[in-house]
Structures are given as C-alpha cells and as structure tokens.
Amino acid sequence: KRQTLWAQFENGEDQKKFEYGMSMGLNYSNVLYDEFSPTISSQVQNSNGMGFRIGILADYQVSKLISIAPKVELSFNSGEVTVQNIYMGRVIGKTTYDIMPTCVEIMTHVVFKKGSNNWKPYFFIGPNVRLPLLEENSNRTIKNSSDIAIDFGIGGQRTYTHFHFLPELRYTFGLLDLNYDPRVESIHFHNISLVFSIMG
Secondary structure, eight states, X not given: OHXXXXXXXXXXXXXXXXXXXXXXXXXXXXXXXXXSOTTSSEEEEEEOOEEEEEEEEEEEEOSSSEEEEEEEEEEEOOOEEEEEEEETTEEEEEXXXXXXXEEXXXXXXXXXXXXXXXXXXXXXXXXXXXXXXXXTTOTTBSOOSOEEEEEEEEEEEEEOSSOEEEEEEEEEEEOSOOOOOTTEEEEEEEEEEEEEEEEO
C-alpha cells in the first residue's frame, strides 16, 4: 500500500509541474527612430498609442525557484512613423507608416519565482519572435519582416482553489531595424504590456 500511495503522489507532482492557461492585456507602443542626416530635407515624427493582446501560455516547473513559460500572443499595436518632406521651410508632402500593427509573438520566458503558496512574486526574461500579419504590398508598413526582441519584466502568481491568477508587467525591447526608407537611419519597435493570465 505504501508503494501505491507513493507512486500516486509522484504522478500528482509530475502533473502539477506542467500547467496551461490563457492571457489578455494592454500594450503601449514605443517606437524609436534615428534620422539619417540633417542635410536631407525631411523631418521624422513618431506617434505611439494603446493596443491590446490575447494569447495562450504554458508553464513547466524546473525547480522550486525556476520555471520555463512558452507563450504565443496575438498583438494589435498602434505605433507609427511620419516622414515629412521639407522645402524652403514648408512641408510639401508626407508618408506615414504603421509599425508592426498586427503580429504574432512567440516567447519563451525563464521565470524566477519565490514566495508563499498563495502569492509568489517573480521576474522573468526571454526571447520574443514577432511575425507581422500584413500583406507585403501594404504601403503603410515600414517593413514586412519578422522582428527579434528581448522580454523582461515582473509579475505575481496568486493561487486560488482551482487556478492561478498572474498579473504581469512586461517590456519588449526590439533588436532589429525595421526601416527601409532612405530618409531615416533606423527604426526600432519596443512596447510595454500589462498582461493578465489565468492558469491551472
């Protein structure tokens, strides 16, 4: 009987190591740019705003302090860049580009948790691959290619009877240059996200 009970206990622990859930939240775009040269007759401006995201996630408990959390989220963003053509101090034309307006984000976060059973604060870091969903011939996309970013942030895990609730604040630092306009040196896309997840 002791062997049977011990085997059931071990199986129960194995099942708790791997959990699934879903998430939703808000994100604020943070588009950063560098102008190419002051001698070129153009002016660059950026505009940032709120968006939202939904997704699914999993969590594999490696140890008491560390877990691996793969996530896939559909993100809707509202950052843009406007390039104005200047002639004799006057604006004679402009082009506005949406920056990664809709994309799928594939993340793998390394999570460091510590705390009581009911509340565990944590911080995390990990890579993020962002895949845009617009057509290639869209004239409002600065570049229709994937972006690689680094995620880092803080959160907390509140445990209830049948599920966990996880609020999370995340900063995504885009690494790739998303520019193809010769009037601009570089454009990088960062954002801040507030995400709420339910997992069990």
